[in-house]
Amino acid sequence: MEFPADLVHAGANVEYKRPVLSVLKIITTTLVQMSNIVSIDLLAAATNPLYFQQLVTTNASNPTTIELLAYNNTFATDVLGSNATARQLYNLPWQAFHEMGTYNKPTNSIYVTSNWNGSSDNPINVTVIDLGNNYSISSTGYADLAEANGGTNWYPPGFQAGNGTYPPRLLFCDEGDFYNYSKLVSVDPVTGESEVVVSSFLGRNFSSVNDVRQHPVTGDIWFTDAQYGFFQNFRPVPTIPNQVYRFSPTTGEIQVVADGFDQSNGLEFSPDLKILYVTDTGAQHFSPNQSRPATIYAFDIIEEKTLANRRTFAYADNGFPDGIHTDLDGNVWAGCGDGLHVWNPEGILLGKIWVGVTSNNFAFLPGAVMVFSNAQLWIVEGIKAVGREICRDFGVCQDGQTY
Ligand SMILES: *[C@@H]1O[C@H](CO)[C@@H](O)[C@H](O)[C@H]1NC(C)=O
Ligand SMILES: *[C@@H]1O[C@H](CO)[C@@H](O)[C@H](O)[C@H]1NC(C)=O
Ligand SMILES: *[C@@H]1O[C@H](CO)[C@@H](O)[C@H](O)[C@H]1NC(C)=O
Ligand SMILES: *[C@@H]1O[C@H](CO)[C@@H](O)[C@H](O)[C@H]1NC(C)=O
Ligand SMILES: *[C@@H]1O[C@H](CO)[C@@H](O)[C@H](O)[C@H]1NC(C)=O
Ligand SMILES: *[C@@H]1O[C@H](CO)[C@@H](O)[C@H](O)[C@H]1NC(C)=O
Ligand SMILES: *[C@@H]1O[C@H](CO)[C@@H](O)[C@H](O)[C@H]1NC(C)=O
Ligand SMILES: *[C@@H]1O[C@H](CO)[C@@H](O)[C@H](O)[C@H]1NC(C)=O
Ligand SMILES: *[C@@H]1O[C@H](CO)[C@@H](O)[C@H](O)[C@H]1NC(C)=O
Ligand SMILES: CC(=O)N[C@H]1CO[C@H](CO)[C@@H](O)[C@@H]1O
Secondary structure, X not given: OEOOHHHOOOOOOOEOOOOOOOOOOOEOOOOOOOOOEEEOOHHHHHHOOOHHHHHOOOOOOOXXXXXXXXXXXXXXXXXXXOOOEEEEXXXXXXXXXXXXXXXXXOOOEEEXXXXXXXXXXXXXXXXXEEOOOOOEEEEEOOOXXXXXXXXXXXXXXXXXXXXXXXXXXEEEEEOOOOOXXXXXXXXXXXXXXXXXXXXXXOOEOOOEEEEEEEOOOOOOEEEEEEOHHHHOOOOOOOOOOOOEEEEOOOOOOEEEEEOOOOOEEEEEEOOOOOEEEEEEOOOEOOOEXXXXXXXXXXXXXXXXXXXXXXXXXXXXXXXXXXOEEEEOOOOEEEEEOOEEEEEOOOOOEEEEEEOOOOOOEEEEEOOEEEEEEEOEEEEEEOOOOOEOOHHHHHOOOOOOOOO
């Protein structure tokens, strides 16, 4: 089945194929690379534009090395700690590790979405990383999910913390295609059952919903919309601005809480739930343009429902900040053009987990962080930083932590 020609703009070569619900392949190869923490001399860098090129000698077109770069001493002492070790888990012939990175406790697995391969003959997969089986991976798909991107855990209305009979579901951003709405889709990863949660703004189509978080106190779903399905030739011309939405799954109430972005993309709460961070990946449309935004904005969250006091939090020196998470110290981590960047709550760059290639997203595990660099998967183990959602997702909580 082909998309009608009038839906497809010049250059596109897209055909429709129904997503499959099946495990495609299981792989268990592991490459190991250890790494030490390298201190950056910021004063030397300030007057030598070639400083970083001379520092990092890895051949980035064939990446096998991961470097831990401290731009501030606390990156080594407090964020990673002296025990941190880094290694590559996979370097595959396809881009299995792109977005999401959500842990599901019943399956003890991390769910990652693969990158768009250029044809709906080969729809975006969900890559399942089994933490109970040496990080072995398999690829799958779900009935209601056309082209998945970001995601999170979702505790549906009525969920009681610790109620093991009703585990959280995975919540996927589905970018949609020429036939299917862009929407949020909930999946039970044990049964494979899927369900549409929201597929329009009061009847208006989304462009390509990109990433999503659930407010752990109100249960509201906060998500972003961007235009990547259009840029990648599998969605029609956008008919709505790029915005951040708040949706109540209990009442259906939906509200635009922020606009004015080039491409609103990743979003994340501060650990005290007082701030929302939103990444703008405007530097990438049909092609890259580094004079457009590669920026993280911060907003104050007012009464758990609306946003105020938009400000520029950080600009990434390499690529653009895409997926974003916070740790319990309030540091802000984002996947960028050369790996993960970590800023303190004042927006000062503390360090990088450098892999030399675009790393769109990542996942915190207890004591570790996994980095998704599309064809490559990396892990840094033995870290001190604790992801904001480790307590909720893994049940590994700090004293007194309630969400
Ligand atoms: C995990 O996989 C790697 C690479 O295949 C292998 O060297 C290692 O022994 C495995 N570990 C376990 C516990 O199976
Ligand atoms: C980098 O790796 C690519 C791909 O393996 C290779 O073609 C190229 O020669 C390498 N460049 C250098 C400077 O090693
Ligand atoms: C480093 O790891 C060892 C072994 O797991 C542990 O005993 C020690 O407390 C850790 N040190 C730090 C500074 O985290
Ligand atoms: C699509 O996937 C195939 C293998 O599954 C790979 O050879 C090809 O390079 C991929 N293309 C893109 C654009 O990712
Ligand atoms: C889906 O996974 C299979 C292998 O499991 C791979 O060959 C294919 O290229 C993947 N497609 C995408 C779009 O990631
Ligand atoms: C768990 O939650 C489900 C759904 O709300 C409910 O039906 C069930 O009674 C709850 N079980 C316990 C033990 O609270
Ligand atoms: C909204 O999306 C649906 C599903 O792709 C499509 O059938 C419909 O024509 C779209 N509506 C508009 C106004 O673009
Ligand atoms: C890059 O983006 C800027 C700002 O939108 C625009 O003025 C410029 O023409 C673009 N450059 C190219 C090469 O497209
Ligand atoms: C280094 O980071 C620490 C912790 O975030 C911060 O207090 C300090 O001001 C930073 N130092 C510099 C020189 O930016
Ligand atoms: C995942 C999904 O909703 N797929 C649907 C996309 O649209 C085609 C054509 O209408 C349907 O056949 C698929 O089921």
